[in-house]
Structure formats: C-alpha cells, structure tokens
Amino acid sequence: MSSAPAADVLPRRNIELIATVKYFIVENLRTARRFLKSCDRAIDIDSLHFVELNTHTDPAAIPAMIAPLKEGHDVGIISEAGCPAIADPGAQVVALAQKHGFKVDPLVGPSSILLALMGSGFNGQSFAFTGYLPIDAAARTAALKRLHREAVNNRQTAIFIETPYRNNRLIAEICTSLPPSTLLCVASDITGPNQQILTLPLSQWRSRQYNYDKIPTIFLLFTN
Amino acid sequence: MSSAPAADVLPRRNIELIATVKYFIVENLRTARRFLKSCDRAIDIDSLHFVELNTHTDPAAIPAMIAPLKEGHDVGIISEAGCPAIADPGAQVVALAQKHGFKVDPLVGPSSILLALMGSGFNGQSFAFTGYLPIDAAARTAALKRLHREAVNNRQTAIFIETPYRNNRLIAEICTSLPPSTLLCVASDITGPNQQILTLPLSQWRSRQYNYDKIPTIFLLFTN
Numbered sequence: 278m279s280s281a282p283a284a285d286v287l288p289r290r291n292i293e294l295i296a297t298v299k300y301f302i303v304e305n306l307r308t309a310r311r312f313l314k315s316c317d318r319a320i321d322i323d324s325l326h327f328v329e330l331n332t333h334t335d336p337a338a339i340p341a342m343i344a345p346l347k348e349g350h351d352v353g354i355i356s357e358a359g360c361p362a363i364a365d366p367g368a369q370v371v372a373l374a375q376k377h378g379f380k381v382d383p384l385v386g387p388s389s390i391l392l393a394l395m396g397s398g399f400n401g402q403s404f405a406f407t408g409y410l411p412i413d414a415a416a417r418t419a420a421l422k423r424l425h426r427e428a429v430n431n432r433q434t435a436i437f438i439e440t441p442y443r444n445n446r447l448i449a450e451i452c453t454s455l456p457p458s459t460l461l462c463v464a465s466d467i468t469g470p471n472q473q474i475l476t477l478p479l480s481q482w483r484s485r486q487y488n489y490d491k492i493p494t495i496f497l498l499f500t501n
Numbered sequence: 502m503s504s505a506p507a508a509d510v511l512p513r514r515n516i517e518l519i520a521t522v523k524y525f526i527v528e529n530l531r532t533a534r535r536f537l538k539s540c541d542r543a544i545d546i547d548s549l550h551f552v553e554l555n556t557h558t559d560p561a562a563i564p565a566m567i568a569p570l571k572e573g574h575d576v577g578i579i580s581e582a583g584c585p586a587i588a589d590p591g592a593q594v595v596a597l598a599q600k601h602g603f604k605v606d607p608l609v610g611p612s613s614i615l616l617a618l619m620g621s622g623f624n625g626q627s628f629a630f631t632g633y634l635p636i637d638a639a640a641r642t643a644a645l646k647r648l649h650r651e652a653v654n655n656r657q658t659a660i661f662i663e664t665p666y667r668n669n670r671l672i673a674e675i676c677t678s679l680p681p682s683t684l685l686c687v688a689s690d691i692t693g694p695n696q697q698i699l700t701l702p703l704s705q706w707r708s709r710q711y712n713y714d715k716i717p718t719i720f721l722l723f724t725n
Binding site: 285286287288289290360361362363364365367368369371372373374375376381382383385386387388390391392393394395396397398399400401402403404405406407408431433462468472474475476 | 609629
C-alpha cells in the first residue's frame, strides 16, 4: 500500500487478485478498507474478514491468522507502506505459512527501499538494509561508522531509516561522523507527490539547506 | 522487464510513462523492442532511440548515454530481468545523472530479490544481498560460512544468487557446509509460470529431491 493511487504503483494482476480474496491480515483496519475500496469500487467490504497485525499484536495471536489457509481459503497481507514483510509486518505469518507447506505468492509493489536504491546510483550488486539506527548518541555514531566501514570494505550500499522527525538531525550527524567524500543519498516521499532522490557527497550536504522533517525518508551511503 | 506479461508486473503508470519517452538505454535491444511493443501496440518503435548497456559495454561509452538529458529529453532504462541498477545494469548511468543534478524517477517493478524476501518468511527488517558467490570451491565454502555467521550475529537475512546451471550443486554445498537447523529459502522462476518459493531447514533439503537446473533462482539463508 502507499499514498499513491493503486494503479500508479500496483500492477493490474494485484488488483484482480485482491477481488478474489476474502481473508485479509492488515496493518491498519481503517486504511486497508479504504485501500481495497480504491482498488475496486464494486468490492463488498462487509463480506470480507479482517485481522490486524502490527506492533500492538500479541505474537500468540499469529497462528490463528493462517487458519483460513487450512480451510482452503487464500489469505492476503496488506501493510501500510511499502511491501509486507519488508520493514513492515507480515514476515511471521509468511514464516508460519511456509512451515505448514502453504504456497506463498508475493505480489509486485512499491518498496521504497528498492526504489531508493535504484534511484541512488549506488551499487545494486551488493547492498544491506539494516532498519533503524540506535537512538543513543554514542551507539548511533558507532553504528554509522560501522556501516561506513562495511560499505567501504565490501563495496556495499548501506541502507537505513530513521523516525521521520529525526531526519534532519541524522543528516547533520552523518556529516560530522563520516569522511566528506562519502556519498549520501536521501530518498524522501518515495512514490508520493514530492518524491525527491538526491545523491551528493557529504562535503556538499554539510553546506546545503534541507528540510526532511517528518517526511518518510530512506538513507543510503556509498563510497566510490 | 520480466517474462511475465507487462500488465501482470508493471503498474499502469509505467506503461503510460513509457509512451512519452523517446530515448532508451537497454540491456538487450531485441527484447527491449519486443517489450515496448507488448506495453503499447500503437508505439512507433522506429521513432525511438536505443543504446545498449550490458556487460559488453565500454564504460567510456556511458557519459554519452545521458546526452539527451542535457537537451531536455527524458531517458528510460530497461533491463532484462528485475529492476534496472539492482543486480542489473543501470547504476553507472543513474550515478552520472545524479552527479549532473538530473531528476531520477525509479519505477515500481518486479525485483525478484525483494519478492523472494517477501515470500521467504525471513527477517525483512535486516537483510543483505551480496550477488554471486565465488566460483573457487574453497572461497565459496568460506563465503557461505561468513554469510551464515553474519546472518546469525545480526539476525540478518543473507540473499545471494548463482549461475543457474550451478543451482543444484550450490544447494548440496550449502547442505554440507552449514548447520542442519539453518533455514534455506529457494525462490525460483519468480513472476514466471513455475514460480516456487520454498523455505525448509537444511536437514530437510538434504533428503529432498529437487531440480533447479538452469532456472533463475534466488537463495536466502536465515537462522531463528
């Protein structure tokens, strides 16, 4: 799911498949219903079965979510942004489905991580996504230095994210912690109306005006 | 691009955008022309400008590829399988476009790496793609052990690929090199007619019959 219209970011096959599924595991009930309605105005939302899976979900509730599979029904997973199971809920359900031998069919959709990597110009033959950096200042600087070292040693693109209200501070921290020739790509509002993907050396980020406050953003580091 | 029909794997927005682009950088001229025709039968292929970018391309030829951008034209990049610039050609062109300050707009499409990760049930909060393993037997075993160690230490999903005619041998090698409780996901023919994504512990792969010979396949390792 994404803030962009469904037809902009999803292939027709997904929208056709959605119409055949009656059981959904969703990150947020309200936005998932709205999304399904936007895919197909004719959809009868009240005939569908929903269960929420997000950070508030008790892991003990997950096994019951695949019960419809055992009765021969398909179960769809819808997450709020990007792709289910990738920096989004869903992996535990997929793991359980795999364990029980059910067929898993991942659908093509917008992964802001992959779109950011495609747009960065960085190495796409070797890359690592490591999620959020630590919050503690010393652990954060140490993590940045480690990511940078691995990026240099393995010619690998380092990809990570931050809580959006800390974006500006993170860029400043990267500029002071790493060598000025390091390339930083800041990919913000991916698939949104203000999408911007900008790759510059830290020497230029240091003197640049920017404001990514509260905008969903992916950060990528690389050294030539 | 992919072996699946365009509408199955590409959003409508891509197909609309394609019709507005006159300059294309493509991995293979013949299949790119066929793909464009499949997107839009009305397209006038002879009015389009193509340049090939693949393993045979002289790097010195790359700067000229972005010349149309300087004249105000859009330039599209089309690769053979998956997403341009991700385990596919394109990153050098994107890097150059970024360096010259041109806007880059990555389009949503099928990345077999991401689809495999979504379907594996493995950790999607932390993962690393490292491309091909070394060919030399000792270096290969060492690489597998290192990937396994990093996967355990960082609770990270390790993702890699192999030349398709070596797929079966690689699975056998993984089974003999790593602990039996390690989970291996073999994701083959992603978005193709015989797509199969199977996660099992090595203890089960060892005794299983399989044949992935010459089938494009993604390999993923994880340890719970």
